[in-house]
Amino acid sequence: MNIQWYPGHMVKTKRQISESLKLIDVVIELLDARAPISSKNPDIDEIISNKPKIVILNKADLADEKINKEWINFYKSINIVALDVDCITGKNINKIFPSIKNIIKNKLQKDINKGIIGRPVRALVVGIPNVGKSTFINKIANKSTAQTGDRPGVTKSKQWIKVNNEFELMDTPGILWPKFDDEMVALHLAYIKAIKEEILDIVELSIKFIDEIKKSNPNNLKDRFKIEIKDDPTEMLKDIGRKRGCIVAGSEIDMYRAANVLMEEFRIGKLGRISLETPNMIIGVE
Numbered sequence: 001m002n003i004q005w006y007p008g009h010m011v012k013t014k015r016q017i018s019e020s021l022k023l024i025d026v027v028i029e030l031l032d033a034r035a036p037i038s039s040k041n042p043d044i045d046e047i048i049s050n051k052p053k054i055v056i057l058n059k060a061d062l063a064d065e066k067i068n069k070e071w072i073n074f075y076k077s078i079n080i081v082a083l084d085v086d087c088i089t090g091k092n093i094n095k096i097f098p099s100i101k102n103i104i105k106n107k108l109q110k111d112i113n114k115g116i117i118g119r120p121v122r123a124l125v126v127g128i129p130n131v132g133k134s135t136f137i138n139k140i141a142n143k144s145t146a147q148t149g150d151r152p153g154v155t156k157s158k159q160w161i162k163v164n165n166e167f168e169l170m171d172t173p174g175i176l177w178p179k180f181d182d183e184m185v186a187l188h189l190a191y192i193k194a195i196k197e198e199i200l201d202i203v204e205l206s207i208k209f210i211d212e213i214k215k216s217n218p219n220n221l222k223d224r225f226k227i228e229i230k231d232d233p234t235e236m237l238k239d240i241g242r243k244r245g246c247i248v249a250g251s252e253i254d255m256y257r258a259a260n261v262l263m264e265e266f267r268i269g270k271l272g273r274i275s276l277e278t279p280n281m282i283i284g285v286e
């Protein structure tokens with residue numbers, strides 16, 4: 001499956017981030033808790049150069065709780081502060097600002113020593129499309145200033161949002177990178193809807209998804225759709241279609257509809273909490 005999606009606004013955003021960097025105290029890098037490897041833009045660390053950073057594993061409500069903890073411990077082991085967050089219940093949202101103040105405490109103290117008092121902390125929020133940047137900002141600010149949506153490419157330009165007199169956040173459009181060398185990365189980005197649906201073959205994608213999930217989380221598929229695990233994932237997609245009444249022309253399975261049912265149910269968590277990636281897979285990546 002050849003997936004490419006790198007529109008002009010992403011090029012522009014990268015440039016805008018570089019230009020805004022001098023105003024920024026700290027970077028908040030949002031990753032998808034289900035896929036922290038694939039949802040990490042390899043260009044980001046270079047773009048933000050040596051700015052202090054906090055990693056947010058967002059959509060933690062959709063990922064396996066035990067694996068979320070493994071990830072937090074993993075980041076700790078490489079000296080990166082990370083928090084698992086979910087913008088639906090607001091889990092750990094109240095820990096963000098205290099954690100950031102702790103990360104940049106030396107700089108804040110230096111400012112005080114220089115007599116700079118009362119200047120707000122400015123944080124840049126970055127991440128791939130659809131990871132939840134704008135929702136996260138709205139949750140912290142407790143208002144719906146940033147536009148959100150359940151598809152990639154909603155935010156089109158950067159925007160400053162004032163949380164209070166102490167804290168300001170910059171929302172940015174999601175950015176990918178020009179080429180995915182690793183098929184796993186491309187697929188996982190497509191599963192979590194970081195890539196525009198229109199450029200994907202959803203039937204092919206969902207067959208790959210079944211092939212992966214039937215090994216890592218077979219019970220989620222069995223329990224949700226009341227189907228058996230089979231060697232051939234295409235047969236399993238047909239079974240899902242049959243169970244969900246995705247039928248055309250009398251008796252034929254509508255594979256397109258079955259694929260949409262499956263991917264949508266995964267994306268909103270109806271398939272259960274599924275982590276696509278664990279820290280064990282990162283050996284040699286970070």
Ligand SMILES: Nc1nc2c(ncn2[C@@H]2O[C@H](COP(=O)(O)OP(=O)(O)OP(=O)(O)O)[C@@H](O)[C@H]2O)c(=O)[nH]1
Binds near residue numbers: 088
């Ligand atoms: N389950 C769950 N859904 C979330 C969470 N955070 C955000 N979402 C959903 O994810 C979708 C994308 O959210 P946005 O905030 O628009 O994502 P974004 O990163 O700003 O996306 P772009 O602007 O397109 O780059 C929306 O449907 C949100 O409701 C979360 O913690 N858990």
Ligand SMILES: [Mg+2]
Binds near residue numbers: 133
């Ligand atoms: Mg957005």
